[in-house]
Amino acid sequence: MEPIRRAVIDVGTNSVKLLVADVRGNEVRPVCEQSKQTRLGHGFYDTRTLRPEAIAATVAAVAAFGNEAREAQAVSVRVIATSAAREAVNCGELAAGIQQVAGLKVEVISGEQEAEWGFRGVTTDPQLARMTLLLMDVGGGSAQFTFGGKGRELVRNSVPLGAVRLLEKFPCSDPPKPAELITCCQWLKAFLQQEVRPKLLPRWKDNSPGSSDAVQLVGVGGAATILACMEARLETYDRARIEATRLTATRVLWHLERLWSLPLEQRKQTIGLPKNRADIILTGAAIYQAVMEEFGFRELRVSTRGLRFAAVMG
Numbered sequence: 001m002e003p004i005r006r007a008v009i010d011v012g013t014n015s016v017k018l019l020v021a022d023v024r025g026n027e028v029r030p031v032c033e034q035s036k037q038t039r040l041g042h043g044f045y046d047t048r049t050l051r052p053e054a055i056a057a058t059v060a061a062v063a064a065f066g067n068e069a070r071e072a073q074a075v076s077v078r079v080i081a082t083s084a085a086r087e088a089v090n091c092g093e094l095a096a097g098i099q100q101v102a103g104l105k106v107e108v109i110s111g112e113q114e115a116e117w118g119f120r121g122v123t124t125d126p127q128l129a130r131m132t133l134l135l136m137d138v139g140g141g142s143a144q145f146t147f148g149g150k151g152r153e154l155v156r157n158s159v160p161l162g163a164v165r166l167l168e169k170f171p172c173s174d175p176p177k178p179a180e181l182i183t184c185c186q187w188l189k190a191f192l193q194q195e196v197r198p199k200l201l202p203r204w205k206d207n208s209p210g211s212s213d214a215v216q217l218v219g220v221g222g223a224a225t226i227l228a229c230m231e232a233r234l235e236t237y238d239r240a241r242i243e244a245t246r247l248t249a250t251r252v253l254w255h256l257e258r259l260w261s262l263p264l265e266q267r268k269q270t271i272g273l274p275k276n277r278a279d280i281i282l283t284g285a286a287i288y289q290a291v292m293e294e295f296g297f298r299e300l301r302v303s304t305r306g307l308r309f310a311a312v313m314g
Helices: 052-071 083-087 091-102 111-122 163-169 178-207 222-232 239-244 249-259 281-295 307-313
Strands: 004-011 015-024 027-037 076-081 106-108 132-138 143-149 152-159 216-220 246-248 299-303
Touching: 004 052, 004 307, 015 052, 015 307, 027 052, 027 307, 052 076, 052 091, 076 083, 076 091, 076 307, 083 091, 083 106, 091 106, 111 132, 111 143, 111 152, 111 216, 111 307, 132 222, 132 281, 143 178, 152 178, 163 178, 163 281, 178 281, 216 222, 216 281, 222 239, 222 246, 222 249, 222 281, 222 299, 239 299, 246 249, 249 281, 249 299
Parallel strands: 004 076, 076 106, 132 216, 216 299
Antiparallel strands: 004 015, 015 027, 132 143, 143 152, 246 299
């Protein structure tokens, strides 16, 4: 069977991402991957209204990526939208803009769908498909927790917990103050105990008795990838090295405390941390550290697959 070249454009709360890939069954071979930060969810959470400038920037990014996908000879271009779009009272303005400027229809997917596709995409990695996983996809506006084993999803939970959303809830000084980190971490602990633990833990105990050592924590999304890039000191994107990187709980805590001790301009000089992510990495790292502490994980591994890999498979 010959591979089919397809494209997916992922409209997230923080950025718009393009994946062009050659697809054959469950095999996805990326040809082109790009990301453009448009901050669709900036200033969004008080009113649930997308700002005109954020809509305009997002529409322009989708149109540009649509053109690139066609130039790469993709036979189809799929546009999916997640947290900010599905919560917005004026999502129709975004969809209409994309239709008018880019000539593309937007699929606004549910949090449950996002979690399902994330698990399906990550388990295109044959090694991960054989393991018992807690997959954690932290975006700008939401986080998806999916538990499963040997390629079979058992339970999923999408919650309103994202790096942009959390930063707007707990804005930081520059440099951040120690008390601000304490407040953020305390809130995260309470949130995980109320919103995540009750849904995950019963199925977890039923299917993987014993400690969390029997379950592999896998992070997917921008925050997890940045943590891996900082740990490996990568100056350029390298899928193989990112996915080979393992972060111990001690190292995640080290990165968290270091990042929260630095002013923004110094964080921007950190190897592996894109300058335009130097603000939201604070809350992204805090979320991962809180989950590792709450559930007793000793190690975090990172996948560069996920939602877009599943969406491009059709």
